[in-house]
Amino acid sequence: MITSIALPRNLRVGGGAVDQLPDVVAGLGAARPLLVSDSFLVGTGLAGRLLTALTEAGLDAALFDGTVPDPTTDSLVAGVQQVRAHRADCLVGLGGGSPMDTAKALALLAVQGGEMRDYKAPRDNRGPALPVIEIPTTAGSGSEATQFTIITDSASDEKMLCTGQAFLPAAAIVDYELTLSMPPRLTADTGVDALTHAVEAFVSRKANAFSDGLALTAISTISRTIRRVYENGEDREAREAMMFAATQAGIAFSNSSVALVHGMSRPIGAHFHLAHGLSNAMLFPAVTAFSVGGAEARYAECARAYGVAGEADPDALAAGRLVEALQVLCKDLDVPTPQSLGIGQDRWQELAPLMAQQALASGSPGNNPVIPTAEEIEELYAQIYS
The missing domain is CATH 1.20.1090.10 (Dehydroquinate synthase-like - alpha domain)
Known part of the structure; x- marks a missing residue:
């Protein structure tokens, strides 16, 4: 039996690894990253710290902090607009499963268009998407390494499983120090x-x-x-x-x-x-x-x-x-x-x-x-x- 294995092509693992974000972005050949996060991580200063690091490395970085817990199709609308307005060439998902799943969804929608319900299982999504770098701040979802995203349909309240290599992150930074403040x-x-x-x-x-x-x-x-x-x-x-x-x-x-x-x-x-x-x-x-x-x-x-x-x-x-x-x-x-x-x-x-x-x-x-x-x-x- 032949098994198909899919992995992010770049994993940085260890305490302090988040400081290597600019290097990871540059390694993807990107210059206009959009950081996808939420208001909590903006409030802690972590999102700002990473934006500063990206800017100081000579990258044209911007922030979308409109991620919501258990992201919905409605919550993606403003994100897609910001990806296109910034002319982002890669996305950086920072947070728990919700920001990381949001980044994956935005990366696909910004390129392929349509509605998220068009991409739900059992469809296998292999089409083009912007490269995504995931940075988990919780030890749980594993979204930094998976070819899945979960988005709730605002119209029906269905929590849609969307699958395929189009959702597989290009890279992930797994830094346990980001979890030390978890309650x-x-x-x-x-x-x-x-x-x-x-x-x-x-x-x-x-x-x-x-x-x-x-x-x-x-x-x-x-x-x-x-x-x-x-x-x-x-x-x-x-x-x-x-x-x-x-x-x-x-x-x-x-x-x-x-x-x-x-x-x-x-x-x-x-x-x-x-x-x-x-x-x-x-x-x-x-x-x-x-x-x-x-x-x-x-x-x-x-x-x-x-x-x-x-x-x-x-x-x-x-x-x-x-x-x-x-x-x-x-x-x-x-x-x-x-x-x-x-x-x-x-x-x-x-x-x-x-x-x-x-x-x-x-x-x-x-x-x-x-x-x-x-x-x-x-x-x-x-x-x-x-």
Whole structure:
């Protein structure tokens, strides 16, 4: 079997790597970068610091700070206008998953035009786009290394998965020092997001030898460090390990796929405006319990990488221990339920059939070890409510 592998062609990894941004831009042959970020990172001064560095290097840089959490098609309009007005020849996505996904979407729309819904899955997008450099400030989404972007359709509230090498960043700068100020809740949610990427990449029906090694390494690293960064955000060793693991998990799922957790998570985020990593964390234990029967041996390997099972343990026992470990992890990280967040049960139940259909339409559940029906997805939504 032949596996197609796609990676950013330039990765700069390590503390202080962000200072090399001007060199990375120049290495792409670009001279007019547009920094895509949000008001928070403008407020911290980080966006301004990078703009100054680009300008002092002789580059004609500009800023778009109109990124919103869980970017929407409406939020892209001003961004496309600014890309064209600046005559940008590359984009720099700075932030968590939302600014990075926004940069990818703008890079394609500015060249190809049309509406983002024209590019949603199952379409495989390989057409031209501006080169993108991604700089993550959270250890979670892995968007700096993936050929995916997620944009919510403002008209329908559908969280659209858009795929293909047109969305693959040309370069990424992975600097763990940018995550040192992350608060505990964001640290937990993005960390579980990365763990979900790794596990789903490994158990996916599209898993391969290349993605397997990265996924298992990420699982092992995250299991050893996620509680450390949650309890002490200034633990530099743990922060560095989590940042690297998140990128490894991103590369793994970009070259394999995610599965049912992500398929179900996107509609929750779209309809209830919850952070992507948080909705993943809410779903992860229950969906894993539902899925283990379809790939018991694969889940058992995840359990061994996680450190809750040994080589001599039967696969069934090991897979069960993984489910238990995920339940304990979410408890230790104080992952809330939809009910505890104040989401009304009637509204949750009312939207469950639509969310189930949207989950299936994304294609991700089709990669799951157990391919669910719409009714089974609705039951899983009911399970996690409280």
